[in-house]
Amino acid sequence: MADSASEPPLCGLVLTGGRSTRMGRDKGLLKYHQQPHRRHLQRLLQPFCPGGVWLSGRAEQDPHNPDEPFLVDQWSGAGPISGLLAAFSHEPNAAWLAVACDFPFLSADTLGYLVEHRQPKVCVTCFLDQAANGPEALLSIWEPSSHEMLLKALARGQTSLRRILQDYAPSKIHLLRAPNPNELLNVNTPAEYEAARRALRPGHVLTRNSGETPAGR
Numbered sequence: 001m002a003d004s005a006s007e008p009p010l011c012g013l014v015l016t017g018g019r020s021t022r023m024g025r026d027k028g029l030l031k032y033h034q035q036p037h038r039r040h041l042q043r044l045l046q047p048f049c050p051g052g053v054w055l056s057g058r059a060e061q062d063p064h065n066p067d068e069p070f071l072v073d074q075w076s077g078a079g080p081i082s083g084l085l086a087a088f089s090h091e092p093n094a095a096w097l098a099v100a101c102d103f104p105f106l107s108a109d110t111l112g113y114l115v116e117h118r119q120p121k122v123c124v125t126c127f128l129d130q131a132a133n134g135p136e137a138l139l140s141i142w143e144p145s146s147h148e149m150l151l152k153a154l155a156r157g158q159t160s161l162r163r164i165l166q167d168y169a170p171s172k173i174h175l176l177r178a179p180n181p182n183e184l185l186n187v188n189t190p191a192e193y194e195a196a197r198r199a200l201r202p203g204h205v206l207t208r209n210s211g212e213t214p215a216g217r
Helices: 037-048 080-090 108-116 146-155 161-167 190-199
Strands: 010-015 053-057 070-072 095-100 124-129 134-142 173-176
Touching: 010 037, 010 080, 037 053, 037 095, 037 108, 053 080, 070 080, 080 095, 080 134, 080 146, 080 161, 095 108, 108 124, 108 134, 134 146, 134 161, 146 161
Parallel strands: 010 053, 010 095, 053 070, 124 173
Antiparallel strands: 095 134, 124 134
């Protein structure tokens, strides 16, 4: 980890703008931990983000709550890249710790590991998604230097953050192995939601092969 005094300040971003077509309802409003998951993630990020934590999404998703500051996605239908670009428009000199709203198992320990191993001299610090054998772009730290990369990718018509990291920036990312890869499991369907809720019950041991957990991205 670099000298924190020389690092761009770290802000948090909970990406909520997806259409959730497979789930059939807003994934950010699902409850795994007795509150809407976007609110749970916001609170999970706060200790690591002295610059503040925002939600991003479509205008109609704005909770209009001063405790949940909201950034409207800049390009409709473009996916999570819209949230990141809205974040950089809001604060271009910050680094953004971005988390998608479909990680029900994410813990403070895993976030702390990501922040501890941040490399501000590259564009992005992220985990390896072992299931997909590629970068997990939706749980990552995007440095100010990544802003231009995102704009250039969008101009080329590329909106997938994972593809951007794979195709345009393999030398500009710091790739980490997650201390607990199961926390990178994400939820996209009603069946996966129910499986995740069962897996989060006290005493349940989370494994990829239990038949009780969602698939990787």
